[in-house]
Amino acid sequence: MGLTSIPHSASPENASSGPEIISIEPKGGDGWVTTRLDFLVNWGRSNSLWPMPFGTACCAIEFMATAASKFDLARFGMERMSFSPRQADVLICAGRVPFKLAPIIRRIWQQMPQPKWAISMGACASTGGMFDNYAVVQGIDTIIPVDVYVPGCPPRPEGLIYGIMMLQKKIMTERMSNKSIRDEMEPDPSSKLYIPASRIDEISEPFGNSVHQTRSAP
């Protein structure tokens, strides 16, 4: 029981909310621990994120490079790729998302249990990128709420890792008392690319064909 305190690595902006330490004081044979529950939960969540790689295009190759031995996502507690959305925490959308794929990413997002976060990897997922045409969703934030945008075409693995670390910092600032933080943020309905959730559900039923799906284009 040599440890007496572990300074936590949350963002310095949050320092005003109180000293966030784990203190361990041995007393006789028994030790006891005090900490804030928020801090403990967030610390656990942020360091064992299970990513759900939604890789569609070039960014997926860079995501694979990030997961491979040189960059090694396991250092961030993310080596457990969860290809099933129901066992995942972070949706990493790597690659362009055409309108035919929009209902699928929406459905995957809805299948993920709370708490969940989303990383939009690359220019195409964030804004449509160079594909400014009839086929491609101009940013997945019109379909699902996004926490971190990683720029680049494709982003380097270092860029993705930086985005993941930003997400970990964001998780550290979450408060359990704040109920609204887990509310599904619907994208802005005033946006030209807004697609109502009902429409997305309708076109993804059950084997939607492309004739249906082009209707979702504005």
Add this chain to the structure above:
Amino acid sequence: MATKRTIEVELSTSGLTRDGKPQRVPLVTGGDTGVALAEPPSLELDGEHMLINIGPQHPATHGVLRLVLELDGETVVRCIPHVGYLHCGFEKIGEYRQYNQIIPWTDREDYLNSIGNNVAFALGAERLFGIEITERCKVLRVIAMELSRIASHLVWLGTTCIDIGAFTPFLWSFQERENIYNLLEGWVGARLTTSATRVGGMAADIPDKWLEGLRGFVSTFPKTIYEVDRMLTKNAIWVGRTIGLGVMSPDEALNYGLSGPMLRASGVAYDVRKDFPYLDYETYDFDVPVGTNGDVYDRFLVRVEELRQSVRILEQCIKRLPDGPVNVDDPRVILPPKHKATSEMESMIHHFKNVMEGPRPPVGECYVAVESPKGEKGYYFVSDGTSKPARWRIRPPSFVNLSAIPKMVEGHLLSDVIAINASIDIVMGEIDR
């Protein structure tokens, strides 16, 4: 299945000996004495057929392919592939871009082979323009194509190993890919999306001492091939999961229009580099590996051998790389040097015309095919004399190869569908375009 081959298996561990050491036994596949592999169960238990949906979000579909399978028990009766989930309108965008501006799109279409696509596009555009490129440029482009073939086969190897259940080769292949990334980054400044070529030349000459790096890669990479070979080729699990699966006879392969390793594994020695040479490939000394059985295992063997042949070509490139200019001396397509553009009237006009209007090819059409890692990759242009193509069409090899998947998986088990699908080496970016 029909294949009767004996393979000496080294890593066959059917149990432990008395000393607690793994027992090594030879495994005969396919024959009467060996272990029966992938025998379709008898269809006595007729029940209702089940429809099962794989993808579009599934790690083993290598992208966003969707397969709808009709199963009788665990045997595939029918397979319907659905494509189009990654349609991004490449060809339509190309009609609104100048020739040099299309090159960034070719990166993102078959993204495992981006620099090879750049070269293929530039070759097509140059034939349309009627430009003969320089000798140095030819050798540099061969280096680019072979590096990208290695990189693409490495991704195929890694992902296929994951699909079939081996994780280690994935790490090895991505380690080697990092070396290729470093080389490409030193040359053109990007790891994956290179945009390396221009009509009439390259975006940049190789930097000083770059060839040293390539030489280092060429000398160390065969060791990785050897390790992969040693790990997989005689591995009982690997052989058991791949042999006799997805067999395509030479006639069937030709009739389906397959190309690349898929076709060569079936025994047809068609390689665009040999049959319709470009970039002086006829002067390089390399072999075209050909399989005999046309199954998943032969496709693996063909691709591994292609890695070795690519290394051979790279060695010859290092020896013969000539000095001289990279870009053609043609002010219609190549920008003049900066100092000339700011001091000479002629060069300034050329610069202005090139940047503002773009190079203009004559009216006509042309088709250029190259041997991409997946097969015959073609670009077809129709020019109406303006600086933008009237039509730009891609002939994606993996789209044609994918069309054979219903034929290949029928009668096999559900788990074999994954191995067969992986053996095609599909890239959805070029299938859906």
